[in-house]
Amino acid sequence: LKNFKPDPTEYYSANADQWELAGSDTVVIGFTQEPATMYDFGESAAVQRTASQLVKGNAFTQYSYGYQADMVEKLPNLKDGDAKLNTVEVKAGDKVYDADGNVVELKAGVKVVDVDGKTVEYKDGTVKMPQMVVTFKYKSGLKWSDGEPLKKADFELFWKIRCDPESQATTYTICDFRQKVEAISDTEIVHTHTPGVLDPTYFLPSDQEGYPDFYPSHQKLADGRLLKDVPAKEFLTIPEIAEKPLGVGPWMIQSWTKGQNMTLVANPNYYKAGFPKVKKIVIQFVADSTQAVAQLLTGDIDIVGKETVGAGTELETILKAAGEGKIQAEPAASPTWEHIDMNMFTR
Numbered sequence: 593l594k595n596f597k598p599d600p601t602e603y604y605s606a607n608a609d610q611w612e613l614a615g616s617d618t619v620v621i622g623f624t625q626e627p628a629t630m631y632d633f634g635e636s637a638a639v640q641r642t643a644s645q646l647v648k649g650n651a652f653t654q655y656s657y658g659y660q661a662d663m664v665e666k667l668p669n670l671k672d673g674d675a676k677l678n679t680v681e682v683k684a685g686d687k688v689y690d691a692d693g694n695v696v697e698l699k700a701g702v703k704v705v706d707v708d709g710k711t712v713e714y715k716d717g718t719v720k721m722p723q724m725v726v727t728f729k730y731k732s733g734l735k736w737s738d739g740e741p742l743k744k745a746d747f748e749l750f751w752k753i754r755c756d757p758e759s760q761a762t763t764y765t766i767c768d769f770r771q772k773v774e775a776i777s778d779t780e781i782v783h784t785h786t787p788g789v790l791d792p793t794y795f796l797p798s799d800q801e802g803y804p805d806f807y808p809s810h811q812k813l814a815d816g817r818l819l820k821d822v823p824a825k826e827f828l829t830i831p832e833i834a835e836k837p838l839g840v841g842p843w844m845i846q847s848w849t850k851g852q853n854m855t856l857v858a859n860p861n862y863y864k865a866g867f868p869k870v871k872k873i874v875i876q877f878v879a880d881s882t883q884a885v886a887q888l889l890t891g892d893i894d895i896v897g898k899e900t901v902g903a904g905t906e907l908e909t910i911l912k913a914a915g916e917g918k919i920q921a922e923p924a925a926s927p928t929w930e931h932i933d934m935n936m937f938t939r
Contacts, residue, residue, distance in 0.1 A: 593611060593612070593613050593619070593894060593895070593920065594611065594612040594613075594614075595607065595610040595611050595612060595869075596611060596895075596920070596922065597610075597655075598897075598898075598922040598924045599655050599656060599924065600656070600657070600924050600925040601654050601655065601656065601657050602653055602654050602655045603638070603641055603642050603645055604642070604895075604897050604898075605642045605643075605645040605646055606645055606650055606653050606655075606802075607653075608645070608646055608842060608868065608870070608873070609841075609842040609862070609864060609867040609868040609869070610867065610868075610869060611868070611869060611870050612869045612870065613870060613894065617870060617871040617872060618870065618871070618872040618873070618874060619870050619872075619873050619874070619894050619895065620873075620874045620875075620876055620892065620893050620894045620895070621642075621873065621874070621875045621876065621893070621894065621895045621896075621897070622875075622876050622878050622884040622887060622888065622893040622895065622896045622900055623639050623642075623875055623876070623877050623878070623884075623899065623900060624877075624878055624879070624880055624881050624883075624884055624900050625637065625639045625899070625900075626639070626850070626851065626877045627639050627640040627643050627644075627854075628640070629828060629834040629835075630643065630644060630647070630833065630834055630835060630836075630837050630845075631827055631828050631833050631834050631837075632644055632648075632801070632803050633754065633759065633760070633761035633762060633763075633799075634760055634761070634762070634827075634828045634834070635762070636762050636931070636933060637899075638898070638899035639899050641801055642897070642899060643854065643875060644803075645802075645841065646841060646842065646843050646856055646873060647837060647839040647841045647843055647844065647845060647856065648803065648804055648837070648839040648840065648841045649662070649663060649804060649839065649840055649841030649842065650662040650663065650802040650804070650841075651663045651664055651730075651796075651797045651798055651802055651803065651804045651805065652664060652667065652796060652797065652802050653802060654802065659793075659795070659796065662802070663730055663731055663734065663804055663840070663863075664728055664729065664730055664731070664797055665729045665730065665731055666729070667795040667796070668726050668727060668728060668794075668795050669795060674726070674727045674728075674729075675724065675725070675726045675727070675794060675795065676724070676725045676726075677722055677723070677724055678722070678723045678724075678725060679707045679720050679721070679722060679723070680720070680721060680722075680723045680787050681718040681719070681720055681721075682698055682704075682718060682719055682720075682721050682787050683698065683717070683718045684698055684699055684700075684714075684716065685697060685698065685699075686698045686787070687771065687786055687787075688702070688704055688721060688786065688787045688788050689704075689769070689786050689787065689788030689789040690702055690703060690704050690788065691703040691704055691705050691711045695768040695769070695786055695789075698714055698719075699714070700714060700715055700716065701713065701714070702714045704719060704721060704788055705721070705722075705788060706719055706720055706721055707720040707721055707722050721787040721788050722787070722788065722790060723771075723784065723785055723786075723787045723788075723789075724783075724784075724785040724789065724790065724791070724794050725782065725783070725784050725785070726782070726783045726785070726794050726795065727776075727780060727781070727782050727783075728780065728781050728782075728783070728797040729779055729780050730742070730779045730780070730781075731779070731863065732779055733863055734779075734840050734863050735840065735861040735863065736808050736810075736811075736838045736839070736840055736861070737838050737839055737840070737844045737859045737860075737861055738808075738811075738838055738861075739861050740808065740810050741778070742778060742779070742806060742840065743778045743809070743810075744775045744776075744777060744778050745775075745809040745810075745820065746806035746807055746808060746809050746810075747773075747775035747781045747805060747806050748775050748809070749806070749807045749809040749819065749820050750805045750806045750807045751773045751775075751805065752824075753807065753824045753827055754766075754767065754805070755767035755770075756824035756825075758823065758824045758825040759824040759825070759827060759828075760824075760825065760827070760828045762933065763799075766798070766799055768786065769785060769786055769789045769791060770783055770784065770785060770786065771784045771785060771786045771787070772784045781797070781805070783797075804840065807819060807833075808838045811832060811838055813830065813832050814831070814832070819832065819833075835848055836848065839859070840859075840861075840862075840863065841859065841862070842858065842859055842862050842864075842867060842868035843856035843857060843858055843859055843868065843873055844856060844857055844858075844859050851877060852876075852877060853874055853875060853876050853877060854874070854875040854877075855872065855873075855874050855875075856872065856873040856874075856875070857871065857872050858870075858871045858872070876892075876893060878893075881896075881900055881901050881902065881904075881906045882905075882906055884896045884900050884901070884906075885901065885906045885909050885910060888910070888919060889909075889913055889918065889919065896910075898924070911923070
C-alpha cells in the first residue's frame with residue numbers, strides 16, 4: 593500500500609484519496625467497532641470519524657500537531673486580514689465570554705476581560721471588549737457526489753442544524769463561542785465570535801475534527817421532503833444523513849450491511865482531479881482485534897488502524913510479522929482514548 597500516512601494527530605484516512613494498492617483497485621479496512629451513525633455530531637468515536645472522512649473529506653487537516661488547509665483556500669490569520677480583532681461595546685443583556693471562561697448574559701457582578709486585557713467587574717452602562725471576526729473561503733468547484741454544486745444555502749443549513757438544541761450533538765461549545773455565522777457567497781462564510789472569545793484555533797472553519805461545515809440543502813429525501821425542511825431532531829436518524837449521506841469527499845457509500853461491511857465507491861465529482869487512486873473501499877466489521885489481525889496476515893484485510901488495535905498481544909503479532917517482512921507496520925503515538933459518554937450536559 594503506497595502513500596499511507598499515519599500520524600499522531602490525524603486519522604490515517606485523511607489522505608486516503610492518495611492511496612495506491614499494487615494489483616488491486618480495492619482496499620479493505622478492518623473495524624472491530626461499527627459506526628453508530630454517519631451523522632458526525634451524533635457520535636464521538638474514531639471509527640465514525642475515519643469512515644466520515646472517506647465520504648465527506650476535510651475542511652482542514654491536522655498533521656504533526658499543526659493545521660493545514662484542505663477544502664478551504666487557506667487558514668485565515670490576523671496578519672492577512674481575513675481574521676480581524678475588533679473592539680465592541682457590550683451592555684447588560686448581551687451574551688459575552690466571561691473571565692472564568694463561560695458564555696453568560698452580561699449583568700451586574702459579571703467579570704469580563706476588557707479590550708485592554710484587564711479583568712473588570714461589570715456594573716452598568718457599556719464596556720469595551722475584543723471580538724474576533726473570521727472569514728473562510730472554500731475552494732471553487734466543490735460539488736456534492738450527486739453533481740450539485742456547493743452553494744450558500746448549504747452552509748446556512750449546516751449552521752442552522754449544528755447549533756439547534758434539538759440536533760442531539762455531543763457538544764455545543766462552538767455554537768456558544770459564535771455570536772453569529774453568516775454565509776456571504778457560495779464559497780465564503782464569516783464567523784463573528786462572542787465578545788471576549790479569543791480562541792487560539794480561531795482559524796479553523798468548523799469543529800476541531802475538520803468536518804466540512806455544509807449540508808446538501810437540495811437533497812430530496814425518500815419521503816419527498818427536501819433536506820433543508822427537515823427538523824434538527826431528525827438528523828440523527830434519517831437515512832440520508834445517518835446511513836447514506838451525500839458528501840464532497842473521495843468516495844460515496846454504495847451499501848452498508850449492518851454488522852457486516854460498508855462499501856464505498858469513487859466519487860465521480862471529487863474536486864481533486866485524478867483522485868482517488870483507489871476506486872473502492874470496503875470497511876469490514878470483524879468480531880475482535882484478534883480476528884482483524886489474523887485477517888490482516890492472511891491478506892483478507894489490507895488495513896487495521898489504531899482504532900482497532902490497541903497495545904496488547906495483537907500489536908506484538910503485528911510488529912513481529914512486520915519484522916519478518918510479511919506486512920507493513922507504522923507505529924505511531926495515538927491521541928485516541930477509550931471513553932463512555934453519558935450525555936449529562938447536553939441541551
